[in-house]
Amino acid sequence: xxxxxxxxxxxxxxxxxxxxxxxxxxxxxxxxxxxxxxxxxxxxxxxxxxxxxxxxxxxxxxxxxxxxxxxxxxxxxxxxxxxxxxxxxxxxxxxxxxxxxxxxxxxxxxxxxxx
Numbered sequence: 766x767x768x769x770x771x772x773x774x775x776x777x778x779x780x781x782x783x784x785x786x787x788x789x790x791x792x793x794x795x796x797x798x799x800x801x802x803x804x805x806x807x808x809x810x811x812x813x814x815x816x817x818x819x820x821x822x823x824x825x826x827x828x829x830x831x832x833x834x835x836x837x838x839x840x841x842x843x844x845x846x847x848x849x850x851x852x853x854x855x856x857x858x859x860x861x862x863x864x865x866x867x868x869x870x871x872x873x874x875x876x877x878x879x880x
Contacts, residue, residue, distance in 0.1 A: 783862065784859055784862050784863065784866075786820060787820060787855050787856075787858065787859045787862075788859060790820055790821055790822050790855070791852060791855055791856055791859070793822035794822070794848055794851070794852040797845070797848060798845075799849070800845050801845060801846060801849055802839075802841075802842040802845055802846065803842065803846065805846075805850075809838075809843070809846055810850070812832050812836055812838070812843070813829075813832065813843070813846065813847040813850055813851075815828045815832075816847060816850050816851040816854055816855075817854060819851070820855060825847070825848070825851055829843060829844055829847050829848075832847075
């Protein structure tokens with residue numbers, strides 16, 4: 766299952782079902798050690814930009830495998846690099862959803878887009 770960012774940011778419908786899905790998928794990350802192997806960089810960020818549209822752990826594993834094959838990069842290093850970025854992004858989005866679900870919570874548009 767994927768979640769479109771446009772849907773999330775343009776329509777504040779979602780909250781509970783999507784939040785539960787995100788929380789469930791984030792649990793898969795917790796059984797792995799926390800290492801990066803390298804500093805974040807534009808090249809690997811571009812390789813792993815699918816994290817923004819891939820909420821499912823299973824789909825994430827598929828995309829990582831495809832990217833490693835396509836760009837001939839180190840599987841272990843790219844795995845950890847990508848799951849860390851994925852976890853950071855989706856956990857931050859979940860927190861944002863929690864705050865915007867409160868009465869009076871307002872979703873602020875991000876004027877600076879990193880991706």
